[in-house]
Amino acid sequence: MSSETDKPAGHDESRRTFLKQSSLLTAFTIVPGPVLQAATYELDEKVAAAFEKVSLKLEVNGVKHKLSVEPRTTLLDLLRENLNLTGTKKGCDYGQCGACTVHVDGQRVNSCLSFAVMHEGKKITTIEGLAEGGKLHPMQEAFVKHDGFQCGYCTPGQIMSAVACVREGHAGSETEIREFMSGNICRCGAYSNIVAAIQEVKNGGQKV
Amino acid sequence: MKAQDKQIGAPMNRVDGRLKVTGGAKYSAEYELPNMAYAVLVGSTIAKGRLTSIDAKAAEKAPGVLAVVTHFNSPKVPGFDTAGKDPSQPATVGGPLKIFKDDKIRYNDQVIAVVVADSWERARYAARLVKAQYAQEKHKTNLEASVSDAFLPTAAKKNPKHPMNDYQRGQVDAYKTGAIKLESEYVIPTEVHHPMELQSITAHWEAPDRLTLYDKTQGTMATRRDFAKEWNLPEENVKVIATFVGGAFGNALHSWPHESAAIIAAKVVNRPVKLMLTREQMFTNVGYRPYTWQKLGMSATPDGKITAITHESIGQTSTYEEFTESTLAQTRMMYQSPNVTTRYRLASLDVCSPIWMRGPGEATGAFALESAMDEMAHMLNLDPLEFRLRNYTEQDPEKNKPWSTKFLKECYQLGAERVGWNKRQLKPGSLRDGEWLIGYGMGVGTFGAHRGAATVGAQLLPDGTVLLQCATTDIGPGTGTVMTQIAAETLGLDPKKIRFELGNSSFPKAGTQGGSSTVNSVGPATQEACLALKEKLRTLAGAAFASAKKEDVTLTDGYLTLAGNAGARVPYADLIKQGGDKAVTVEAKPGPEGQQYSMYSFSVHFAEVRVHELTGEVRVSKLVSCADAGTIVNEKTAGNQMKGGAVGGIGMALMEAAHIDDRFGRYVTKDFADYHVPVHADSPDVQVAFVNKPDPHVNNLGTKGIGEIAIIGVAPAIANAVFNATGKRIRELPITPDKLI
Incomplete structure (x- = not known):
């Protein structure tokens, strides 16, 4: 499935306030009122966008997006706030908890630690893109079966990390799994069950 | 799992497991509302003293900023002036911090301002521009001293x-x-509790006197009571939704300053406001x-x-x-x-x-x-x-x-x-x-x-499923799952035909999820609501059922049936066609055994x-x-x-x-x-x-x-x-x- 969307990232309503107050545009204050009013909706936005935003193309879960984003927007915030893919979680925003783990071109990354604009042209997979059609990914099935979660908040990150852990060849033993999953914190403490789920997928020989 | 199996004790998979493993479970900062604004908090940099001034000019002028609310410009929160404590509150003396009410600083990183903008990035940036001046006093933070x-x-x-x-x-x-x-x-x-979900709230004034909160709380009714009181509103005007709570371990048993801040901010900008604490603020502002x-x-x-x-x-x-x-x-x-x-x-x-x-x-x-x-x-x-x-x-x-x-x-x-x-x-x-x-x-x-009192509503829906509702929350133990099991066993119905909804203060009332008391309290209410539902259906089911005991009534594959009487089979459809209310609401309370x-x-x-x-x-x-x-x-x-x-x-x-x-x-x-x-x-x-x-x-x-x-x-x-x-x-x-x- 592939489609093109073109929507601005972020809400633009108050940019006018900024522009009216910015020194660069004080010149507008000598422009007659009606002109200024017209400009507030059209021109100001474009001028401001040129300052603040850069264009970005990326593919998320098979959907191609053409976006305009602020350079300081993290991949995590882009997913959650602009694309409404809230399955990827914010647990610390410092790359310490793993709740925001997604795959970028097949590699697991902490999406809170990378800016969206760093991923021009890349393919992102989030938890929402792991199941195929209505069929759960084997790792998702195994997490349900082994109760590899409680509150569920770290779960998307655990699952994305677990899939990568198996693909990387780092699920050879219980000890190895624990080591290579240690970037994903589960405060509910469902670690034993998460490890059991990963082992089942690894030993089941299904394609991950 | 088949309906005739024993459900209580069965190692059933969680009813919300699929939502949790697909990213479909929505937590309090994940609701999409039109015209959403984003709030970021500014904390004090001293532990004790008074605020003498706040310079928010630069923040107010920053791109996308909608408001900067502080003690010096906050709207009056009517309930802050109403003294008095709620006797049902636990054994705390004093009261929660009344944010922005006075200029007093009581601890380091106490919330002194909330910056609202049209994106996280802009709110975060502007929050850094807020500067405060203090009259500092000597603080004490060491217990041994x-x-x-x-x-x-x-x-x-x-x-x-x-x-x-x-x-x-x-x-x-x-x-x-x-x-x-x-x-x-x-x-x-x-x-520190440090649940993986950062403490978050989305506050939405749907009308000047109607407030909806998507909040990380262990008690939808307690949160509703606290904020209804804070704004002098009738409780039914405040709705608290906590369908999923990303862990809490106790820190969502209390109402905190960031919740008040989001509600005030939403009032000021007249838009829904989303607020998420930072991990650093999880040390300082939520117990x-x-x-x-x-x-x-x-x-x-x-x-x-x-x-x-x-x-x-x-x-x-x-x-x-x-x-x-x-x-x-x-x-x-x-x-x-x-x-x-x-x-x-x-x-x-x-x-x-x-x-x-x-x-x-x-x-x-x-x-x-x-x-x-x-x-x-x-x-x-x-x-x-x-x-x-x-x-x-x-x-x-x-x-x-x-x-x-x-x-x-x-x-x-x-x-x-x-x-x-x-x-x-x-x-x-x-x-x-x-x-x-x-x-x-x-x-x-x-x-x-x-064990406390709890109330559960149960109703037979036209599709033959049973819907149960309770205001209780689930911070992770699997409340919806075990209640589904209790209901399945009580009704004799396949658990797949049962839906237990929770985490909404509009549902029949229950206490907070704390003190290991949820199953002890909500479990019996679920059981009794299901028995009452069976009794209600029995009375509608005609002659064969008239003299039967409610315990013998079961709901099986679309029919109301009777244990020991194979001929007694009434399709749900017939019962539903009869019109009238197919819903019951039952409260279960602890008995005198505790004495x-x-x-x-x-x-x-x-x-x-x-x-x-x-x-x-x-x-x-x-x-x-x-x-x-x-x-x-x-x-x-x-x-x-x-x-x-x-x-x-x-x-x-x-x-x-x-x-x-x-x-x-x-x-x-x-x-x-x-x-x-x-x-x-x-x-x-x-x-x-x-x-x-x-x-x-x-x-x-x-x-x-x-x-x-x-x-x-x-x-x-x-x-x-x-x-x-x-x-x-x-x-x-x-x-x-x-x-x-």
Whole structure:
């Protein structure tokens, strides 16, 4: 499935306030009122966008997006706030908890630690893109079966990390799994069950 | 799973599992509302004093900023001026912080401004531009320096029967004259709940007098009550939605300043406002397990009978609320001692208020009590398990009542076998594997089997499914799942045909999810609502059913049927066609049994640790947790909860500590790099065993509660195992390598 969307990232309503107050545009204050009013909706936005935003193309879960984003927007915030893919979680925003783990071109990354604009042209997979059609990914099935979660908040990150852990060849033993999953914190403490789920997928020989 | 199978006790997969593994579960900052605005908090940089001014000009001018609200421009919050406390509130004195109401700074990082913008990025940037000036005063943030100011909680002073009063059985401080005695001091540092979901709220004024909150709370009704009061609104005008809660462990049992800030901000900008704390703010603004100093004296006879225990505790609280917890409860009832003295005190510091953290109080107290039990057993040259058996209580020595049920001995036996207790050597330092010293330790936990009133609504829908609703929340234990099981068994219906909805204050009322009480309270309400629904349907089902008992009615494959009467089959469709209400709402309340019996859940935890003799690194190589928690409704979710408590106990024992630099009164631990919580590699494959015998007195289901006893006693089990491995007794948590080398 592939489609093109073109929507601005972020809400633009108050940019006018900024522009009216910015020194660069004080010149507008000598422009007659009606002109200024017209400009507030059209021109100001474009001028401001040129300052603040850069264009970005990326593919998320098979959907191609053409976006305009602020350079300081993290991949995590882009997913959650602009694309409404809230399955990827914010647990610390410092790359310490793993709740925001997604795959970028097949590699697991902490999406809170990378800016969206760093991923021009890349393919992102989030938890929402792991199941195929209505069929759960084997790792998702195994997490349900082994109760590899409680509150569920770290779960998307655990699952994305677990899939990568198996693909990387780092699920050879219980000890190895624990080591290579240690970037994903589960405060509910469902670690034993998460490890059991990963082992089942690894030993089941299904394609991950 | 087939309908005719027994549902209670079945290891059913979670009903919300699919939503959780696909990213479909929505938490409080994940609702999409039109015109959403984003709020970021600014905190004070001093711990005590007054705000003299705030310069918000630069922030207000920053791109996308909609408002900067501070004490100097905040709209009046009407309820802040209404004095008076709610008697149903727990034992805190004082009141939550009234944000922006005055210029007083009570702790470092207290919220002094909320910046609202049209994106996170813009709000975050602008928040950094807010500058404050203060008149600073000398602060106190160190408990040990404040011990001389410790006081008896006001609630206890006012009421001689209050449980925080000094307790006495037999002679005062009798341990001092005992034959064999010990006196030890124990310290636990401040620990922070740190659920993975950052504390978040989306506040939406749907009309000037109608407020909807998507909030991280353990009690939708308590949150509704708090904010209805804050804004002088009728409770029905406030709706609180908490369908999914990303962990909490107690920190969402209280309403906090950030919630008030989001609501005020939403009022000011007249848009829905979303607010998420940072991980750093999770240390400073949403409670913690308080730093606590304890002293325990114990005496015993040479043959291992305890003759006296004195247990004293001083816990920290804030200057504006008196937070208390049951630190000394376990000491009063766990062991058969003729003389017991307990004294509970508080010290007020310039910090945010604490709040109950998993196994509140008891987990703190059990560290002292269960460590002291191990110390005394060592002095007596007795196996610590044998020492506990010699002082086992067959009835509650504090209340002089029989236990409703107590199967702690069975737990001892189950756990000792599984951990390999017979390998333990009396002499510390006897076992090793190369450079690793091996030791075994145990710790006991208990928590009251609390039950409150709860109401559940049940209705038969036209598609033949049953919908149940209750305002209770689920912070992770699997509430919806076990209620579905209880309903399935009561109705005789396939669990797939049942939907249990929760986390909405508009649903029939229930208490907060805290104190291990949810299944004890909501479970019987679910059961009784299902029985009432069957009774209602029976009366509509015609002649064959008219004289039947409601217990014999079952809902099977689209038909109302009757046990022992194959001919009695009425399609739901016929019942639904008859019109009229197919819904019932039933409240279930605890009975008088609580007056007759002492009701507790019990647990024991056995740890095997390996301590590296050169580096002092401690690895928990085995952890076995056994519980007498009454009926286990779902072994899969219950077992998971026990494992999770054990992992929390590893954190408490070995790594968790939030540190304040007292010069500035500010936390120096600000994130997971400084405040360590257990990760995958820190956790062994935790083994769990349940006695699984019903308690006939708490409720008809026989449940007693799991959440708290899962962690209470774990930290001392590990500390005792470290002693057994090394001969070093660590009385101040966490047991970091520097304390062992």
